[in-house]
Every structure is written in C-alpha cells, then in structure tokens.
Amino acid sequence: MLHNIRIVLVQTFHPGNIGASARAMKTMGLSDLVLVNPRCFPDSEATRLAAGAEDLVDNARVVENLEAAVTDCVQVVGASARLRSLPLPHFDEPDEMARALVENAAQDPVALVFGRERFGLTNEEIRCCSHQVSIPANPDYGVLNLAQAVQVLAHEAFRAWRRRPESGYRPALPAEDRQPSREQLGHFHDHLARVMRRSGFLTQPHARTEAQLQALFARAQPSRRELSLLRGLLASLEGQLPNE
Numbered sequence: 001m002l003h004n005i006r007i008v009l010v011q012t013f014h015p016g017n018i019g020a021s022a023r024a025m026k027t028m029g030l031s032d033l034v035l036v037n038p039r040c041f042p043d044s045e046a047t048r049l050a051a052g053a054e055d056l057v058d059n060a061r062v063v064e065n066l067e068a069a070v071t072d073c074v075q076v077v078g079a080s081a082r083l084r085s086l087p088l089p090h091f092d093e094p095d096e097m098a099r100a101l102v103e104n105a106a107q108d109p110v111a112l113v114f115g116r117e118r119f120g121l122t123n124e125e126i127r128c129c130s131h132q133v134s135i136p137a138n139p140d141y142g143v144l145n146l147a148q149a150v151q152v153l154a155h156e157a158f159r160a161w162r163r164r165p166e167s168g169y170r171p172a173l174p175a176e177d178r179q180p181s182r183e184q185l186g187h188f189h190d191h192l193a194r195v196m197r198r199s200g201f202l203t204q205p206h207a208r209t210e211a212q213l214q215a216l217f218a219r220a221q222p223s224r225r226e227l228s229l230l231r232g233l234l235a236s237l238e239g240q241l242p243n244e
Ligand code: SAH
Pocket: 078, 079, 080, 081, 082, 113, 114, 115, 116, 117, 118, 119, 120, 121, 133, 134, 135, 136, 137, 142, 143, 144, 145, 146, 149
C-alpha cells in the first residue's frame, strides 16, 4: 500500500533537498521518488544527504513535466503553503488528506507533489493535481523547507497507514467504481474541450473556462463508470455536429 504512494519533487533547485527528501521518505516506509526536471541530478550532495537512503536516490525516475510523473495516479495532492485561485478540493488538515491517500493507495497509485524552493508550483502544475494540502503553520512564517515538508506529509501517510482498520478504510472497489487515473481524466477533458469548440460554445481555446471545468470535475470526483457515461454523452452530442 505504501509502495503506491509516490513523492514527486518538481524542479528542485538544491540537490541536497532531493537527498534529504529521500531520507525523509525512507524513514516513513515510502520508496517511489519521481523528480520532475531537477536542476542538478545525479549529484554528490543528493547522495550525501540521503544518508542511508541512497537506494531511493539511485532508483528515482526523472521526467520532463508533472503530467508525465502522475498519469497513472488516481489522486494527486499538491502541497502548497499558500492558496491559489484555482478552486480544487483543499485539505486544511494533513491527517484527513493522508487518510484519503491511504484509502486510494490500497488499490491504485497516488502522488504527493512538492514545488520548487523559490516559487512552489505553477498554476499549470496545480491543474495537474486533484487536490491541494497545506501544513498548518505559523501565519507569519509558514513556509517549510522542502525536505521538511516531505517529512511531515510522509509521516502523516505512515500514521494513516499504521492506524488503518484491519479491513482497510473501505472495502476493495471494483475497477468501475474507483477513481479514474489522471490520464483517463485528461482524455475526458480533451474530449469536452473538442465538443465545446466544435459546437461553437467556445470559438477559440479558452484556458480559464477549461480550468474552471477541470476544477468542477475534480470536486465532483467522478468514478470511472461515471466518466465513461459522460464520454458516451459527449460522443453522442458530437455525432450530431456537422463534419469539420
Ligand atoms: N516559496 C515557495 C515555497 C517553497 S517551499 C512558495 O511560496 O510557494 C517548497 C515546497 O515545500 C512547496 O512548494 C510545498 O510543496 C512545500 N511546502 C512548504 N511549506 C509548506 C506548507 N506549509 N504546507 C504545504 N506544503 C509546504
């Protein structure tokens, strides 16, 4: 179950933070580390600060962008000290986030995403997430060091896993009742965007409208079955449109 919980570090500047994050993960039983476009990796400083968790650093996957890091995940939680304008579902309490994460991780991969030391996650990256979480902290000084933020949330995940009821938080669900992967959700949004454009609802791509609809569906959390119902509806509407 913990093996399904991935830690994603986006464009980390200091390689030492990668090593310290790997150490934080290993102490909490996590092992799946993905690095999005790190500034400097592999690096001796990363290995040095891993201090016994070099295996995680050595096995870390490096990818080009956040989308590639999380396509197979059914839940992607962006860690952010500040609230952004995008109305994604937000966990104010990390333990509530961790419970949901562990619940999903029983059957599918999930991810916790951490931003850059200097400016966190971009709005575009937050759009790749299904949820956001903040670690409650001093209102006057509430931004943690990257690896320490990883430690706090990895610890919450470990606690939720340790305290899970014997039968799990919920019964195993058949595939159709589970959350779609980010890739499946992405296909749905592409389809929706195409129908909006072809029907004349949007005359040109409109990122703001698309972002609002993405946030709406993120809050609704459709199952795979519900998503294929919506895809069927879109396909039927699309069939009524004149050929392009
Ligand atoms: N200066 C950046 C924060 C960088 S800290 C900003 O203002 O956005 C590096 C990363 O650590 C953040 O992107 C976030 O993923 C995590 N982090 C730091 N403090 C956090 C907090 N209080 N809650 C949740 N995540 C936090």
